[in-house]
Amino acid sequence: MNKFYITSSLPYTNAPAHIGHLLEFIQADVLTRYNRLLGNEVFFLTGTDEHGRKNVQAAEKKEKSPQEFVNEISAGFKELTKIAGISIDKFVRTTDQFNHWPAVHKIWKKLRDNGDLYKAEYEGLYCIGHEAFIKKSELKDGLCLEHQTEPEKIKEENYFFKLSKYKNQIEKLIQEDKIKILPVHRKNETLKLIKDSEDVSASRPKESISWGVPVPGDSGHIIYIWLEALISYLSGIGYADETEVFKKFWPPDIQIVGKDIMRFHTIIWPAMLLAAGLELPKSIYVHGFITVDGQKMSKTIGNVTDPFDLVKKYGVDPIRYYLLREISSYEDGDWSEKKFEARYNADLANNLGNLVSRVVALIEKFFNGSFSCSRRFVSKEIDEKVIDTWKKYNQSIDNFKLHIALENVFSLVGFANLYIDEHKPWAISGNPEKLNIVMTNLIVILLNVAWLLKPFLPETSSNIFEILGADKDGKSWEEKPFQVRPRILFPKI
Numbered sequence: 001m002n003k004f005y006i007t008s009s010l011p012y013t014n015a016p017a018h019i020g021h022l023l024e025f026i027q028a029d030v031l032t033r034y035n036r037l038l039g040n041e042v043f044f045l046t047g048t049d050e051h052g053r054k055n056v057q058a059a060e061k062k063e064k065s066p067q068e069f070v071n072e073i074s075a076g077f078k079e080l081t082k083i084a085g086i087s088i089d090k091f092v093r094t095t096d097q098f099n100h101w102p103a104v105h106k107i108w109k110k111l112r113d114n115g116d117l118y119k120a121e122y123e124g125l126y127c128i129g130h131e132a133f134i135k136k137s138e139l140k141d142g143l144c145l146e147h148q149t150e151p152e153k154i155k156e157e158n159y160f161f162k163l164s165k166y167k168n169q170i171e172k173l174i175q176e177d178k179i180k181i182l183p184v185h186r187k188n189e190t191l192k193l194i195k196d197s198e199d200v201s202a203s204r205p206k207e208s209i210s211w212g213v214p215v216p217g218d219s220g221h222i223i224y225i226w227l228e229a230l231i232s233y234l235s236g237i238g239y240a241d242e243t244e245v246f247k248k249f250w251p252p253d254i255q256i257v258g259k260d261i262m263r264f265h266t267i268i269w270p271a272m273l274l275a276a277g278l279e280l281p282k283s284i285y286v287h288g289f290i291t292v293d294g295q296k297m298s299k300t301i302g303n304v305t306d307p308f309d310l311v312k313k314y315g316v317d318p319i320r321y322y323l324l325r326e327i328s329s330y331e332d333g334d335w336s337e338k339k340f341e342a343r344y345n346a347d348l349a350n351n352l353g354n355l356v357s358r359v360v361a362l363i364e365k366f367f368n369g370s371f372s373c374s375r376r377f378v379s380k381e382i383d384e385k386v387i388d389t390w391k392k393y394n395q396s397i398d399n400f401k402l403h404i405a406l407e408n409v410f411s412l413v414g415f416a417n418l419y420i421d422e423h424k425p426w427a428i429s430g431n432p433e434k435l436n437i438v439m440t441n442l443i444v445i446l447l448n449v450a451w452l453l454k455p456f457l458p459e460t461s462s463n464i465f466e467i468l469g470a471d472k473d474g475k476s477w478e479e480k481p482f483q484v485r486p487r488i489l490f491p492k493i
């Protein structure tokens with residue numbers, strides 16, 4: 001049994017969850033469930049990133065204290081993981097002074113003792129939207145390109161982290177895939193960014209930013225939130241006390257992040273770990289953004305899509321399906337209710353739902369609702385088709401192409417529907433041997449579809465077993481007859 005430690009990034013708490021957060025949670029959940037099925041011992045961590053000026057400003061707008069405000073938003077994210085079936089093991093909160101802060105202090109001291117922190121005067125442009133210093137090249141007409149706001153000109157004393165000391169080492173690790181960055185174009189982008197990387201600000205004076213973790217031994221400074229938030233991947237598994245969980249699971253096997261925060265995870269984070277003498281993450285998967293009806297989500301347009309509403313309206317699995325199938329794991333994708341309904345009807349209702357109904361109807365009609373399988377009836381053609389699907393599916397998941405993995409599952413479903421059309425079980429009812437072969441093949445395909453869907457659509461997978469009357473998730477398929485329990489898997493929209 002191997003250990004498998006996976007993290008999603010920690011959503012920032014200045015605003016409630018939107019559909020983009022749900023996408024990342026779901027992607028991480030698929031990899032989590034997949035690894036559990038492989039028999040690995042899995043730990044899945046997420047949480048909320050709660051410090052920084054942006055949170056304070058958002059709290060002021062709602063006339064709440066920062067803590068009160070982030071408590072509410074954080075609870076919303078946690079609730080989202082529950083309703084979307086996200087099987088997390090730990091939800092970290094960066095305002096947790098008992099577990100998170102001691103880990104942050106421990107890392108800070110390691111960096112300091114290693115001579116990797118120094119104080120210097122800093123002059124730069126700070127964008128609150130980014131919660132980061134930005135470069136002049138990121139401005140247009142004096143405004144931050146992404147946030148359309150004017151950055152503050154800041155001149156202050158900061159602690160700096162000697163990123164430059166580690167950049168050559170990180171460059172080599174990434175080139176050699178010791179830190180594997182997927183997709184490859186993100187790896188190349190990182191390699192370009194590393195070349196221009198300079199030492200980074202590691203603290204800000206308390207007067208500029210009070211909502212955060214104080215620098216140990218220098219309470220006039222607050223640890224820069226980016227450095228501090230990254231440490232949640234350590235604090236959440238017990239780094240402060242070096243617990244058994246920490247010893248077992250560190251380092252992360254996969255860390256999933258959005259493209260906007262890639263640089264922090266692929267450059268600054270490994271540098272911090274090298275400085276602290278800790279093992280590095282094995283891979284970092286970078287996903288794109290979701291637009292809504294082709295437009296960037298924004299409060300001004302009013303198209304920020306609430307994942308709670310969607311799950312309530314359509315159910316968890318249909319939403320999981322759309323986000324995992326329609327949106328490339330690698331690229332930007334689009335949410336549109338129209339496209340969702342089209343996909344739902346075509347793939348879930350007409351393809352998968354229909355296949356289940358057809359097989360169940362045949363068992364009812366020709367076997368009085370109870371059918372016994374035997375391995376000797378499985379055709380070589382079907383065996384090979386199933387094995388080939390698993391091969392492509394496993395490869396796709398290993399390469400963070402979740403949409404391709406699902407495409408393969410649904411092409412097997414389509415194959416089975418064609419198989420029924422071609423073999424016309426209703427026309428061979430007079431030939432029990434032939435009919436047994438056709439029906440066994442169909443059951444074998446359906447069981448495999450349900451197994452393949454487990455990490456992606458856990459509820460649907462269980463429903464298929466239930467409708468087929470498959471015991472122990474179909475693992476006893478040769479021992480007991482299938483007593484079908486017909487019902488509609490996906491009613492048409």
Ligand SMILES: [Zn+2]
Binds near residue numbers: 128129144145146148
């Ligand atoms: Zn900005």
